[in-house]
Amino acid sequence: MQQKARIWGKGSSCRAGGLTFLPQITQIFQLICADFSRALCASLASYRSTFAPNPFQEISVNLRSISEISVKKIAVSRFYNALMQGNYDAIIIGAGAAGMFCAARAGQRGRRVLLIDHAEKLGEKIRISGGGRCNFTNIHASPANFLSQNPHFCRSALARYTPNDFIKLVAKHRIGYHEKTLGQLFCDESSQQIIDMLVDECKAGKVDFLHPATVQSIEKNDRFRVNTSRGEFSAEKLVVATGGLSIPATGATGFGYEIAKQFEITVTPLRAGLVPLALDAPEMERYGMLSGVAFETIAHAAPREVSAKKKTERVNFREAALLTHRGLSGPAVLQISNYWNAGDEVVFDLLCGRDANDWLAELRARRPIVTSFAKALADVIPQRLAEAWAHAHIPATARDKSLADWNKTELANVARELNAWALKPSGTLGYKKAEVTLGGVDTRKLSQQTLEAKRVAGLHFIGEVVDVTGWLGGYNFQWAWASAAACAESI
Numbered sequence: 176m177q178q179k180a181r182i183w184g185k186g187s188s189c190r191a192g193g194l195t196f197l198p199q200i201t202q203i204f205q206l207i208c209a210d211f212s213r214a215l216c217a218s219l220a221s222y223r224s225t226f227a228p229n230p231f232q233e234i235s236v237n238l239r240s241i242s243e244i245s246v247k248k249i250a251v252s253r254f255y256n257a258l259m260q261g262n263y264d265a266i267i268i269g270a271g272a273a274g275m276f277c278a279a280r281a282g283q284r285g286r287r288v289l290l291i292d293h294a295e296k297l298g299e300k301i302r303i304s305g306g307g308r309c310n311f312t313n314i315h316a317s318p319a320n321f322l323s324q325n326p327h328f329c330r331s332a333l334a335r336y337t338p339n340d341f342i343k344l345v346a347k348h349r350i351g352y353h354e355k356t357l358g359q360l361f362c363d364e365s366s367q368q369i370i371d372m373l374v375d376e377c378k379a380g381k382v383d384f385l386h387p388a389t390v391q392s393i394e395k396n397d398r399f400r401v402n403t404s405r406g407e408f409s410a411e412k413l414v415v416a417t418g419g420l421s422i423p424a425t426g427a428t429g430f431g432y433e434i435a436k437q438f439e440i441t442v443t444p445l446r447a448g449l450v451p452l453a454l455d456a457p458e459m460e461r462y463g464m465l466s467g468v469a470f471e472t473i474a475h476a477a478p479r480e481v482s483a484k485k486k487t488e489r490v491n492f493r494e495a496a497l498l499t500h501r502g503l504s505g506p507a508v509l510q511i512s513n514y515w516n517a518g519d520e521v522v523f524d525l526l527c528g529r530d531a532n533d534w535l536a537e538l539r540a541r542r543p544i545v546t547s548f549a550k551a552l553a554d555v556i557p558q559r560l561a562e563a564w565a566h567a568h569i570p571a572t573a574r575d576k577s578l579a580d581w582n583k584t585e586l587a588n589v590a591r592e593l594n595a596w597a598l599k600p601s602g603t604l605g606y607k608k609a610e611v612t613l614g615g616v617d618t619r620k621l622s623q624q625t626l627e628a629k630r631v632a633g634l635h636f637i638g639e640v641v642d643v644t645g646w647l648g649g650y651n652f653q654w655a656w657a658s659a660a661a662c663a664e665s666i
């Protein structure tokens with residue numbers, strides 16, 4: 176149905192043989208079904224404000240496909256009203272994961288929804304996610320997998336819309352999926368299937384799409400008035416689903432944060448998350464030639480001096496880390512980047528939880544005698560890394576000796592380093608390489624049930640724009656679906 180409205184928008188001014196619209200408005204309405212009328216009125220309102228600001232000026236419409244439209248009488252007054260004012264129950268800004276899902280669910284509850292996005296293509300982050308296969312949820316998702324200044328905020332939404340709920344939807348659309356690792360569910364074929372599914376769900380909810388369209392201003396009196404490059408629209412509810420700042424090439428902007436500030440809603444400090452980390456020149460001299468080498472590890476990020484209490488609280492990730500030409504990446508590093516602050520170290524346990532003292536004792540007891548430490552280490556981590564690591568960590572005095580001849584200090588030093596190899600990144604690779612933005616709209620200012628701003632009735636924030644950030648592994652999409660569902664229930 177939206178397709179037909181778009182035909183009109185593009186062709187109205189130049190096609191011959193069109194129908195004259197406004198003067199005979201009542202005759203034509205009787206032929207138009209409700210879906211079409213809503214799509215059409217969005218286009219008309221947009222067209223009218225751009226090209227024909229006088230509401231009584233003639234608008235020529237090419238309704239080529241009018242015969243395909245099912246005949247259904249609609250209330251002329253409602254249509255006329257909507258036509259003239261672009262009125263909706265809810266306007267959602269941002270047609271990404273959260274925005275489309277919220278629009279679909281609210282639409283399916285009978286709400287008249289307009290979904291606005293400035294991008295030509297919808298759901299670009301979904302498309303590039305999960306290496307093109309969209310890791311759309313994680314079966315183990317729980318509030319413990321999210322970072323926020325208020326770690327309890329996400330509880331309600333996550334409990335009410337679970338990974339299983341989304342899996343059922345994916346199954347309903349016959350999208351094949353598989354668990355890759357650690358509860359992470361990926362499409363068998365392509366991320367595009369998730370985008371198509373969301374668009375289909377929006378169609379089922381009779382959602383009107385307006386894109387590409389730039390939002391120029393937002394005002395609130397009794398309703399929200401959203402002024403766009405394609406006309407002015409109004410609604411009782413405004414949902415901000417503009418996402419975070421990562422990968423600007425996908426259409427990411429800080430617009431959601433600006434809207435929050437316009438309505439005096441605080442935004443917590445923002446920084447790049449799930450992002451590779453850069454190493455300084457001296458570290459790169461040692462490990463730069465190992466670019467592409469991956470190793471299994473348990474990793475955490477910490478200030479050099481951490482109190483005993485902090486140690487018990489810290490979050491460890493057992494996954495692969497990757498050495499790159501800029502520094503560190505791989506799932507383990509992306510995970511800990513969420514917990515890394517400038518000046519912190521990144522610490523790798525190369526033995527993945529095994530006590531290095533025990534491991535060294537076992538090596539020393541082995542017969543025939545272990546003569547090369549680097550060779551023994553290559554049983555645990557890739558050989559090239561084992562050699563570079565041994566070169567960097569074993570003093571020359573010990574390097575040429577058999578392991579059996581190492582003294583206590585040499586053994587203790589190496590054991591400590593094996594279980595806690597610390598590197599000090601110089602920074603992150605920033606939003607260009609980050610998967611998410613940490614921080615966002617302050618959760619203290621939002622209702623955790625409805626995601627509505629406590630002090631601005633009808634204004635909601637959902638998805639990544641909110642200060643709730645998930646781990647790597649499908650958690651961020653689960654937050655997008657869950658926050659969208661919670662909001663849709665209330666609008």
Ligand SMILES: Cc1cc2nc3c(=O)[nH]c(=O)nc-3n(C[C@H](O)[C@H](O)[C@H](O)COP(=O)(O)OP(=O)(O)OC[C@H]3O[C@@H](n4cnc5c(N)ncnc54)[C@H](O)[C@@H]3O)c2cc1C
Nearest residue numbers: 269271272273293304305310418426430638639649651652
């Ligand atoms: C490379 C990459 C891979 C990822 N892989 C995964 C994964 O596999 N699993 C996972 O859970 N998460 C993944 N993520 C994170 C996930 O994509 C996001 O957390 C999620 O898309 C957030 O959903 P959202 O709807 O809040 O924002 P988005 O999906 O980013 O949608 C925001 C929308 O708002 C629009 N918009 C922005 N500014 C404006 C404006 N001024 N006017 C109008 N519209 C605007 C944008 O065009 C966009 O369509 C990945 C992220 C990246 C960058």
